[in-house]
Amino acid sequence: MYNKGTIIPGLILFVLFVTFPVWFNGFTTAGDLPKPELPPGGEKQCVMPAEYMRANHMQLLNEWRDNVLRDGNREILEIDGKKYSKGLQTACMQCHSRKEKFCDSCHTYAAVKPYCWDCHLTPKETASKEAIH
Amino acid sequence: MDKQRRKFLKIAGASVVAGIGAPAVIRLTSNSALASEHGTAAEHEEAPAAGHGQASGHAEEAPQGVRLGMVIDLRRMNENPELLDGAVAACIAAHNIPEFPAEKIKQEVKWIWKAPFESVFTDHSVHHAAGKIKNFPAVALCNHCDDPPCVRACPTQATFRNKLNGIVAMDFHRCIGCRFCMAACPYGARSFNWQDPRPYVKKYNKDFPTRMRGVVEKCNFCGERLALGLEPACVESCKGTGAMTFGDLNDPNSEVRKVLDKEFTIQRKPTLGTKPSVFYIV
Ligand code: SF4
Ligand code: SF4
Ligand code: SF4
Numbered sequence A: 001m002y003n004k005g006t007i008i009p010g011l012i013l014f015v016l017f018v019t020f021p022v023w024f025n026g027f028t029t030a031g032d033l034p035k036p037e038l039p040p041g042g043e044k045q046c047v048m049p050a051e052y053m054r055a056n057h058m059q060l061l062n063e064w065r066d067n068v069l070r071d072g073n074r075e076i077l078e079i080d081g082k083k084y085s086k087g088l089q090t091a092c093m094q095c096h097s098r099k100e101k102f103c104d105s106c107h108t109y110a111a112v113k114p115y116c117w118d119c120h121l122t123p124k125e126t127a128s129k130e131a132i133h
Numbered sequence B: 001m002d003k004q005r006r007k008f009l010k011i012a013g014a015s016v017v018a019g020i021g022a023p024a025v026i027r028l029t030s031n032s033a034l035a036s037e038h039g040t041a042a043e044h045e046e047a048p049a050a051g052h053g054q055a056s057g058h059a060e061e062a063p064q065g066v067r068l069g070m071v072i073d074l075r076r077m078n079e080n081p082e083l084l085d086g087a088v089a090a091c092i093a094a095h096n097i098p099e100f101p102a103e104k105i106k107q108e109v110k111w112i113w114k115a116p117f118e119s120v121f122t123d124h125s126v127h128h129a130a131g132k133i134k135n136f137p138a139v140a141l142c143n144h145c146d147d148p149p150c151v152r153a154c155p156t157q158a159t160f161r162n163k164l165n166g167i168v169a170m171d172f173h174r175c176i177g178c179r180f181c182m183a184a185c186p187y188g189a190r191s192f193n194w195q196d197p198r199p200y201v202k203k204y205n206k207d208f209p210t211r212m213r214g215v216v217e218k219c220n221f222c223g224e225r226l227a228l229g230l231e232p233a234c235v236e237s238c239k240g241t242g243a244m245t246f247g248d249l250n251d252p253n254s255e256v257r258k259v260l261d262k263e264f265t266i267q268r269k270p271t272l273g274t275k276p277s278v279f280y281i282v
Helices: A004-018 A020-027 A050-070 A088-095 A103-109 A123-128 B002-037 B074-079 B081-095 B102-107 B149-153 B180-184 B233-237 B255-262
Strands: A076-079 A082-085 B068-073 B112-116 B137-141 B159-161 B168-170 B244-248 B278-281
Touching: A004 A020, A050 A088, A082 A088, B068 B074, B068 B255, B074 B081, B074 B137, B074 B278, B081 B112, B081 B137, B081 B233, B149 B159, B149 B180, B233 B244, B244 B255
Parallel strands: B068 B278
Antiparallel strands: A076 A082, B068 B244, B112 B137, B159 B168
16 A cells, blocks of 8 residues: 555544544533432422423423413412412423523523523522512 | 417417406405405504594594503502512513613613603603602503504514403514614613623512513513413512502503593503503603
8 A cells, every 4th residue: 555654544533533422522511411419408299290291391481481471371370289370480490590500401402492491480590689578 | 380370479468468468457346355254343453544634643533442552640650660670670570571781771671660750751741840740650561552663663573462352462582672662662661681681680570581681571461460360560569559550551441541531540651653552640
């Protein structure tokens, strides 16, 4: 083979380059699956099974939004004896009280930036200015 | 070949004629169907034509369903100015409303606010008015008009009239900040967020969101509190004084109707025909 000295290192470099995503994930934590924190208060029950929520929480939130704001349907949900008033701040954040460790863990991993938090307050944000009620 | 072509042209011609004629036929038939099924006035929530035939803007249609409204007794407020300040403060606290310092007053966001009598009731002459009226602090908020011009102006339906209770509500999620509604509202009841309001919110209510830059906001008649069986925050803050009364204007037995039936009340700019649901005793 002619030019063995150039071709073989070249091939090795090429293979390394092409497989970069695979081995890079092996060396860093970038590929680790996110582990959203379970409710710090130890609640086990959600408004829907975890599997459903994992896949569909955004649709459920949109549905709640339309129920509450547009259709005037603000009924309080009662699920297994626990009451929830439809809302990100009034229901979800009551148990998942650390948005940074719950919501953000997957959203950062999936590189999605939901704009909920432009207006909705996280418990951390509320605590920064003495909460009332 | 030739025959087929003739046939094709005939069919094509016939379908063109049918195509032009069909909408008219459908319109005719559907109209008669509408007339027979939905002819009752109750179906037409807005009844836009009703306003044109009326001799004055004061007339009201026959009441339909719940229409929430308010009576504000300015005499009580005048006797005890703290009531007014308390009502404003209660609304600010309940709804995470920013409070801007004097140099940023152009960015002010207000849901319920204090203003001189003559600027709240611009179509009432204060010429030779009683001395007490001259320095009378009046209060203004969204009137939750029965025929709200802001709703007509809003291109996204972010502002809409809730058919269940007559509240002119806003869905901040949908608001694109075009400010058409602000131009349309004759009462200045709407405010625009020129900047992120959060740095100017003094205390957070954890059960209510803030707004973001580029969104319009106004009084929501405390829809979120009504759902919990509470009175509006401003009404609750003057509880027991009779300064503010809230309830269903269409229910002859409601508290608010009892006050309306007893006292002489005025509305803001009634001649515009927006049919405000907020009434004042002066
Ligand atoms: S007062 Fe203004 S904002 Fe309120 S319903 Fe009437 S037009 Fe709309
Ligand atoms: S500013 Fe928002 S609420 Fe007002 S008209 Fe535009 S979209 Fe509608
Ligand atoms: S009814 Fe509620 S939102 Fe409207 S001014 Fe009173 S406290 Fe504010």
